Amino acid sequence: MSPTPPARRLRLGLPRRVFSQVLLMQVAIAAGVAVLATGLFLAPLGDQLDDQAMRRALAIAQTTAQQPELVREVRDTPPSPNGPVQREAERIRKATKAEYIVVMDWRGVRWSHPDRKQIGGIVSTDPGQALAGKEVMEIDSGTLGRSARGKVPLRDGDGTVVGAVSVGIAYDNVRARLIHAIPGLFAYAGGALAVGALAAWLISRRVHRQTRDLAFSDIAALLSEREAMLHGIREGVVALDRAGRIRLLNDEAQRLLSIGDTAVGRSPDEALGTGRTADVLAGRVTGTDLLTVRGQRVLVANRMPTDDGGAVATLRDRTELEQLGRELDSTRGLIDALRAQDHEHANRMHTLLGLLELEMYDDAVEFVGEVVGDHRATAEQVTERIEDPLLAALLVGKATVAAERGVALWVSDRTRLPDRLIDSRGLVTVVGNLVDNALDAVAGKPHARVEVELRAEGRTAILRVRDTGPGIPPEHRELIFTEGWSTKKPPAHRERGIGLSLVRRFAERQGGTATVGEAHGGGAEFTVVLPEALAGDGPEPAPAAPSAPQTAKKES
Numbered sequence: 077m078s079p080t081p082p083a084r085r086l087r088l089g090l091p092r093r094v095f096s097q098v099l100l101m102q103v104a105i106a107a108g109v110a111v112l113a114t115g116l117f118l119a120p121l122g123d124q125l126d127d128q129a130m131r132r133a134l135a136i137a138q139t140t141a142q143q144p145e146l147v148r149e150v151r152d153t154p155p156s157p158n159g160p161v162q163r164e165a166e167r168i169r170k171a172t173k174a175e176y177i178v179v180m181d182w183r184g185v186r187w188s189h190p191d192r193k194q195i196g197g198i199v200s201t202d203p204g205q206a207l208a209g210k211e212v213m214e215i216d217s218g219t220l221g222r223s224a225r226g227k228v229p230l231r232d233g234d235g236t237v238v239g240a241v242s243v244g245i246a247y248d249n250v251r252a253r254l255i256h257a258i259p260g261l262f263a264y265a266g267g268a269l270a271v272g273a274l275a276a277w278l279i280s281r282r283v284h285r286q287t288r289d290l291a292f293s294d295i296a297a298l299l300s301e302r303e304a305m306l307h308g309i310r311e312g313v314v315a316l317d318r319a320g321r322i323r324l325l326n327d328e329a330q331r332l333l334s335i336g337d338t339a340v341g342r343s344p345d346e347a348l349g350t351g352r353t354a355d356v357l358a359g360r361v362t363g364t365d366l367l368t369v370r371g372q373r374v375l376v377a378n379r380m381p382t383d384d385g386g387a388v389a390t391l392r393d394r395t396e397l398e399q400l401g402r403e404l405d406s407t408r409g410l411i412d413a414l415r416a417q418d419h420e421h422a423n424r425m426h427t428l429l430g431l432l433e434l435e436m437y438d439d440a441v442e443f444v445g446e447v448v449g450d451h452r453a454t455a456e457q458v459t460e461r462i463e464d465p466l467l468a469a470l471l472v473g474k475a476t477v478a479a480e481r482g483v484a485l486w487v488s489d490r491t492r493l494p495d496r497l498i499d500s501r502g503l504v505t506v507v508g509n510l511v512d513n514a515l516d517a518v519a520g521k522p523h524a525r526v527e528v529e530l531r532a533e534g535r536t537a538i539l540r541v542r543d544t545g546p547g548i549p550p551e552h553r554e555l556i557f558t559e560g561w562s563t564k565k566p567p568a569h570r571e572r573g574i575g576l577s578l579v580r581r582f583a584e585r586q587g588g589t590a591t592v593g594e595a596h597g598g599g600a601e602f603t604v605v606l607p608e609a610l611a612g613d614g615p616e617p618a619p620a621a622p623s624a625p626q627t628a629k630k631e632s
């Protein structure tokens with residue numbers, strides 16, 4: 077025997093879907109507003125109808141009291157069911173559809189009444205105020221029941237009160253008007269509710285499409301997951317609205333771009349300043365994996381438009397990869413130089429062995445001295461002019477690489493740089509980039525030469541690198557400092573168009589400049605001026621002997 081299935085609990089509460097919840101809440105709001113509006117309208121309606129009835133009764137009484145013959149007839153004739161006062165009062169009552177018109181003398185004796193039997197008797201309600209000369213509006217009960225009443229004094233030609241006129245409007249008629257108005261009010265309220273329900277349904281359908289039929293709990297979970305993901309990933313994310321303003325920045329984007337939450341609500345140009353990074357984020361530069369430089373960081377940016385007209389840009393830090401790529405290039409150059417030196421060393425050893433076998437000992441000693449002296453002279457000439465050990469070591473290494481590539485690397489006679497650099501590593505990066513570019517520009521050309529000039533003027537460092545290459549056309553002399561711009565084919569392990577941009581950024585951070593012009597005799601001449609690059613004003617280095625091209629003699 078199968079067990080009895082458990083009874084399902086009845087779940088009460090709002091539906092889970094956003095569409096259903098929004099529709100239900102909006103219909104409830106519309107119904108509540110309709111009921112409230114109807115109640116607020118009905119509440120004063122009864123008072124308004126009472127006031128209208130009393131004013132109508134008062135107006136009829138005022139009109140009746142203005143009849144000139146009425147005063148005379150009240151004075152000169154006795155009250156009579158068929159008297160002229162009764163006939164005139166009934167005529168006016170029937171014409172105005174009032175419930176009653178009672179004309180009384182100064183004692184309160186009736187001269188007219190719808191019930192002829194009441195003529196000649198004292199009125200049932202106090203006429204004191206009217207007989208005292210005041211006009212009265214009230215709702216009261218009398219011989220004909222509850223009515224809205226208006227009472228006015230009846231005056232003769234001298235203004236003396238000789239009686240009063242009382243007019244009544246049946247209160248049942250006032251109540252009937254109120255009840256008659258209720259169905260119309262409910263009809264209007266029902267129409268308003270129907271329109272509100274239709275509008276709520278249309279809005280809910282739009283919400284349904286935009287939320288993709290998710291529940292509020294699902295949306296809350298998605299928001300929590302989005303916040304965790306955005307601030308947890310190691311890529312910068314920048315979201316922009318349809319007007320191009322920044323509406324979201326995750327932590328990594330703030331770090332990479334060196335901006336804070338104050339950038340939200342501003343355009344990229346306002347938040348970052350003019351430049352390639354702002355152009356990429358704003359969509360003025362298109363493409364995939366766009367390179368840009370922000371401060372000391374090399375960034376790779378991708379921008380994807382969104383359905384609402386905005387866009388989302390992702391940023392990756394490529395600084396370390398670029399540094400590794402440059403180190404790899406340097407390592408490859410050194411390996412090529414070592415390979416060539418190994419070949420050259422083998423040739424020299426064979427030459428030395430031959431001289432020894434031929435017992436030409438003096439020639440062998442002279443040959444070894446020349447080889448050792450060349451290398452020693454190269455290093456000494458560099459260190460005499462450049463006292464900073466990092467820069468000197470860099471140029472000695474570059475001289476070896478240049479020699480193996482068939483390029484003469486000269487250190488200018490004007491080169492004088494003391495060991496007082498504040499940021500020698502930064503200057504090493506600048507010199508290395510410019511020398512590498514110059515070697516690439518002249519490689520394979522006859523009589524290829526690169527000249528380096530480094531000198532100090534007070535605390536200012538001036539660097540010039542000249543080459544005998546094809547030079548830079550005037551229209552490209554600013555473009556070459558733009559991130560990602562290059563005329564060279566990029567290697568497989570990294571991108572081109574970064575080195576010169578880093579050179580200019582470094583110079584501008586130091587308050588200096590980086591420019592390019594035409595060298596004397598053709599080729600390009602790069603000039604970098606770095607104010608405040610040296611610490612203090614020390615003694616200038618002693619002049620050195622004229623330099624020679626820093627090339628290694630090669631023998632086969």
